[in-house]
Amino acid sequence: MAREGEDLWQSLSRSGENLATEEDYEHGYSREVRQDLRRCLTFRCGGELYGLSIHDLAEITKPMNTTPVPRTADFVVGIGNVRGTVIPMIDLARRLRLTPQRTPASARVLIVDHDGELYGMIVDGVHDVVPIPPEAFEPPPGALAGARAGFIAALARHGDEILIILDLAVVLDARDFIRVDVAPRVRA
Amino acid sequence: MSSTRPNTEFVPEAQEVVEEFSRRLLELESGQRNGIEEPEALNAAFRAIHSLKGLAALFAAGPIATLSHSLENALDALRLGRVPLNAATLDVLFEAVECFAALLVAHEHETDGPAIETLLGRIDALVGRVRPERVATELPGIDESILSVLTEYEEHRLRENVRLGRTLYRVHASFDLLAIDVGIEGLKARLKEFGEVITYLPSADSSADDRIDLDILLGSTSPHAAVSDSLAGDGVSVHPLVREGAPQRAGGEHVDEPIADVGGPPPGDGERLLDDPEMAVGHDVSLRSISRTVRVDLARLDQLMNLIGEIGVAQATLVDSVDRLRRRGAAPDISRELSAELRTLSRKVSLLQQGVLDVRMVPLGQVFDKLARVVRKLGREAGKEIRLGISGEETELDKLIVEELSDPLMHMIRNCIDHGIESRSERLASGKAAVGRVELRAFQRGSRVVLEVEDDGRGIDLRQIRESALRRGLHREEDLREMTPQQIIELVFMPGLTTRSVPGVLSGRGVGMDVVKTNISRLSGIIDVNTTVGRGTTFSITLPVTLAIIQALVVQTAGQTFCIPLNSVLESVMVTRPEIRTVDGAEVITLHGKTLPLCHLERLFELPRQRRSDNPRIYVIVVGLAQHRVGLVVDDLLGQQDVVIKSIGAALRGVPGIAGATELGGGRTVLLLDVAALVEEAVGREIGGAAVSAAMEASLGA
Numbered sequence: 001m002a003r004e005g006e007d008l009w010q011s012l013s014r015s016g017e018n019l020a021t022e023e024d025y026e027h028g029y030s031r032e033v034r035q036d037l038r039r040c041l042t043f044r045c046g047g048e049l050y051g052l053s054i055h056d057l058a059e060i061t062k063p064m065n066t067t068p069v070p071r072t073a074d075f076v077v078g079i080g081n082v083r084g085t086v087i088p089m090i091d092l093a094r095r096l097r098l099t100p101q102r103t104p105a106s107a108r109v110l111i112v113d114h115d116g117e118l119y120g121m122i123v124d125g126v127h128d129v130v131p132i133p134p135e136a137f138e139p140p141p142g143a144l145a146g147a148r149a150g151f152i153a154a155l156a157r158h159g160d161e162i163l164i165i166l167d168l169a170v171v172l173d174a175r176d177f178i179r180v181d182v183a184p185r186v187r188a
Numbered sequence: 189m190s191s192t193r194p195n196t197e198f199v200p201e202a203q204e205v206v207e208e209f210s211r212r213l214l215e216l217e218s219g220q221r222n223g224i225e226e227p228e229a230l231n232a233a234f235r236a237i238h239s240l241k242g243l244a245a246l247f248a249a250g251p252i253a254t255l256s257h258s259l260e261n262a263l264d265a266l267r268l269g270r271v272p273l274n275a276a277t278l279d280v281l282f283e284a285v286e287c288f289a290a291l292l293v294a295h296e297h298e299t300d301g302p303a304i305e306t307l308l309g310r311i312d313a314l315v316g317r318v319r320p321e322r323v324a325t326e327l328p329g330i331d332e333s334i335l336s337v338l339t340e341y342e343e344h345r346l347r348e349n350v351r352l353g354r355t356l357y358r359v360h361a362s363f364d365l366l367a368i369d370v371g372i373e374g375l376k377a378r379l380k381e382f383g384e385v386i387t388y389l390p391s392a393d394s395s396a397d398d399r400i401d402l403d404i405l406l407g408s409t410s411p412h413a414a415v416s417d418s419l420a421g422d423g424v425s426v427h428p429l430v431r432e433g434a435p436q437r438a439g440g441e442h443v444d445e446p447i448a449d450v451g452g453p454p455p456g457d458g459e460r461l462l463d464d465p466e467m468a469v470g471h472d473v474s475l476r477s478i479s480r481t482v483r484v485d486l487a488r489l490d491q492l493m494n495l496i497g498e499i500g501v502a503q504a505t506l507v508d509s510v511d512r513l514r515r516r517g518a519a520p521d522i523s524r525e526l527s528a529e530l531r532t533l534s535r536k537v538s539l540l541q542q543g544v545l546d547v548r549m550v551p552l553g554q555v556f557d558k559l560a561r562v563v564r565k566l567g568r569e570a571g572k573e574i575r576l577g578i579s580g581e582e583t584e585l586d587k588l589i590v591e592e593l594s595d596p597l598m599h600m601i602r603n604c605i606d607h608g609i610e611s612r613s614e615r616l617a618s619g620k621a622a623v624g625r626v627e628l629r630a631f632q633r634g635s636r637v638v639l640e641v642e643d644d645g646r647g648i649d650l651r652q653i654r655e656s657a658l659r660r661g662l663h664r665e666e667d668l669r670e671m672t673p674q675q676i677i678e679l680v681f682m683p684g685l686t687t688r689s690v691p692g693v694l695s696g697r698g699v700g701m702d703v704v705k706t707n708i709s710r711l712s713g714i715i716d717v718n719t720t721v722g723r724g725t726t727f728s729i730t731l732p733v734t735l736a737i738i739q740a741l742v743v744q745t746a747g748q749t750f751c752i753p754l755n756s757v758l759e760s761v762m763v764t765r766p767e768i769r770t771v772d773g774a775e776v777i778t779l780h781g782k783t784l785p786l787c788h789l790e791r792l793f794e795l796p797r798q799r800r801s802d803n804p805r806i807y808v809i810v811v812g813l814a815q816h817r818v819g820l821v822v823d824d825l826l827g828q829q830d831v832v833i834k835s836i837g838a839a840l841r842g843v844p845g846i847a848g849a850t851e852l853g854g855g856r857t858v859l860l861l862d863v864a865a866l867v868e869e870a871v872g873r874e875i876g877g878a879a880v881s882a883a884m885e886a887s888l889g890a
Contacts, residue, residue: 067857068748069836070793071843079836079849081857086834086849117838174839 037131040156042163043110044124046098051132051156051163058111058118060126063103071179080120082111088177089120095171096151114168121171132156137165198247199296200483202240206288209236211557213285217278217564227345227384230273233281234263240288252291255304258311259284265315269344280310285561342387342405349407354383356429357415359404363423368400375404375424382415383408405429486587489548496541497832501851503534541830548588549733552630552639553581555594562598563626566605573623574609580630585637589711589731593639596704600641600727601626603701608645608725618722620644632733636755639729647721650676657682677717681705714864738833740860741809742826742852745788746795749858750822751831751850756863758810758817760825765804777808777819784810787870788821789861792845811863818870820863833860844869 040051041060059082066078066089075094079086089109093101106125111118140152153167212233219226237260244253259281265271287307294301338346349356359379363371379385386405408415416426507530513523556578567574585593609615609624616622627642650673657663657679668676680701708715713731732738732755740751741760761779768775768786775786786808790797808819831850835841836859847862 065857067849067859069840069843069846069859070795071845072840076840079840079857079859081851086836086857088837088839115838119837119839172839174842177839178843 037133038137039129039131040158040163040165041110041129042127042158043108044127046093046096046101046124048098049127049161049163050123051130051158051165052110052112053165054129056112056114056168058113061109061111061120063107063109063122072177073179076177077122080109082118082120085118087111087118087120089122090172092121092123092171095121112168112172114172119172130158132158132163197483198243198249199292202243202249202252202288202292205236205240205243206285206292207554207557209233209240209288210282210285210561212236213278213281214557214560216273220273220275220278225348227267227348230263230267234260234267237263249291249295251301251304252288252295255284255287255291255308255311258308262311262314267344268341269348271314277314280307280314282561282564283307284311286565337389338387345384345386346405346407349384349386352407354407354409355412356386357406357408357412358427358429359406359419359424360401360427361404361424362399362401364399371423372402375419378419379404379406382406382410382418399423484547486548489544492544493541493832494834496537496544497851499537500541500830500832503530503537504852506530507534538830545586548586549584550587550590551581552583552585552590552593552637555590555597556581556628556630558594559597559601559628562601563605566602567624570605570609572605572609572611574605575623575625577625577627578629579627583630583632583637585731585733592707592711593729593731596707596729597628597639597641599701599704601628604641604643604645604725608643608647610646614646633730637731637733639731640726641728642724642726644724647723647725648677648680648717648719649721653677653679677719680717681715738831740829740831740850742829742858743789743807743809743822744824744826745822746790746797748795749826749852749856750789751829751852751858751860752809752811752820752863753847753860754828756811758812760807760809762805763808765806779808779810779819784808784817784819785870786819786821787866790823792866792869811867816867816871818867820866831860 039054041054041057043050043052061082064080064082066080068078069076069088075090075092077089077091080089081087093099101124103122104124107122108126109120109122110126111120136157137154138157140149140155151166151170152164154165156163156165212229215229216226216233219229237256241253241256241260243249244256262271262281266273266277271277284307287302287304291301291304346356359375361371361375376385384407386407389403389405406415412426412428420426507527510523510526510530514520514527560576560578563574563576604626605624609626610618610620612622615624625644627640629638629640629642631638653676654668657668658665662679662682663671681704682702705715708729708731711731713729716728716730717725718728719725732753739754741754741757743750743752763777767777769778770776771783771785776783777786778784789795803823807822807825809822809825810817810819812818829852831852833848834850836843836846836849840846845862845866846859847865848860849857850860851857
């Protein structure tokens, strides 16, 4: 997990684990060890900050070649190949009905594991892995009636930022992947 | 975790043993019906149950152990002739097979299985029913010293042979110690042609240290000269045990010598080499597995297959690189060497691929055995006597396909028995044999396997289907009137229709032929029906031999590459634009004197056309399933290739017309077309507008 230019100490503190400090060695361990922190990957998409539990994340890659699949919704970019496994790739901004932008150079593919299947989600860039205590999560405000309200599972406060936590079950709902007008016909 | 691990080994192994047991029972039953004793089958059944008992005890599967213990007793009694083998006995034994199956399922899911007490009672009742008067057959002329070393079973078989009036021979054989396995196997095979081997006795009068001598008791109906002519020589000699016409004590001196010394050499040493039924059930042998096979999780083979696929891709990329190198003319000798090595590599990779595929292949016999039981059971339930004919059980298919086939086949067999085969009286009245016949056939045709289920029942009455379809509102009357007989018959695959043709009871069990069709199509198979009223019905299923790797035609249209499974391609032709005609607004061409409707892949998939194509030539790939043929129009044919089919994930699995994806060289992932769906779509879309169907009628009529 260590990144370049970061020492072990920094990467460990970033990981959210509790570390013994000089103080601890002198006065004994006094701080409460929190076991309930949820570690989230923060990433950008359409100018907003999102959070994804790292339990859902399989890996992060650079954008790869994809093959378009006919008869699928506009947000389905196609299929990609991750070391021999063929996975559906979606453009998250389109999926969330955000204004489409040119894919920036910082764009990454989040490979998520949902219900035992892998999916690739193209996002504008990834930031960090942050520990978030449960009390920092709040339900999406009811007044938030934007087009993508249904995709939001929760909001999470991290410092002075608000992370949007997506509901993967909605984002990756298979029923939305295939274009409605070509849904399997019942023969009559 | 540690507690589930043994179970994953136990259940499949036990299932195999139960299947073996069931197979032996079927052999016994057919023997019993024809009045032939099958001591070998009985022994094998006994052995199977014995090892099942051991297995069950090892894995603490209580009820299975109890049941097999009690069954073992019963089989032993049968073996020894204490209990007669008849239909009633077989019924109880078959019931045990079903019970084992249920118990194994329960064991796997750690639930309570069926109660076995009733069955145990019935099995024990069998053993209790000892043959009333078991007159000990006189054993004239057989020395007491022989009898004293025979086990109870061997003595029983000896008496049976005498009772059947067979001549007893002592076959003396001497084998080289090193070649004894081969020697014995060969001799055994030859002995079987003449009759039954009652026992093998180690002989002490070995001529040399490096030889082993045996005496074999053989019961045969052939005269001495015939047996001796065929067997004698190469260390083997045949002596009659009882001289004909002189039954009392004759031939004694021959027999005395080996027998007298029997106590000398440790009997275990000699006997362990033998396939003596009595030995094989001995306690020291039961833990050693008999078969030289390894059970492998299919997922592991899939992994291997994927790896091979990736090697193939890497290799294709390499070939490409070497090609470029050559074109540049750089280091010609090295690039030549590289290409030669690459060719070797590619040969080896394809051998490896074939090897892994072969591992996945299993004979259809596994399913057929299960079906034989189903036929037996359903026949009983329906009160119909049915003879099941099986052929081609050695035909091999991918394990996955075989597994997926068992349910559809069972549905079809059930349909034959419930709806196809008439009652006995009905059959006799229409001049048919009283016993109904169901044939299960498998054979390979090219790269596909054909499975046929045929009955000699009443056939499918088209009028009944028409009425039923009308009543269920599946079609309008005028549509039905326009349908060809074949189209009508195919309605049996629609949900809700039954093949039952007795008037007024159409609402009976609609044993889902639609489900059968769905399952078969999922295996990229095709199902066809042929029926003659009063004569019977044949369902035939055509399947690819293997699913994992297929040959594909690589095509290009609108700048995109697609693969088409070669087994659904009938032919591909190049046509010029002027050859295309329109019939009622739909494009068609004439091919081999028949009209072929065309459909453009780019239009079906609404692909954006990248440049205006003025190419006067187009490629038409004739794809077809049964009598539906369509010409798929593409821009270019790129070639043929073996491809590994990959899933495109749950979310995209439902895209109509796409069967999966595959990797071509150069890291390209391309889509594999689902031809059946596309054809169905092309045909279905136009029905009503009637253009394609009209063209099709025309082609059918031609």
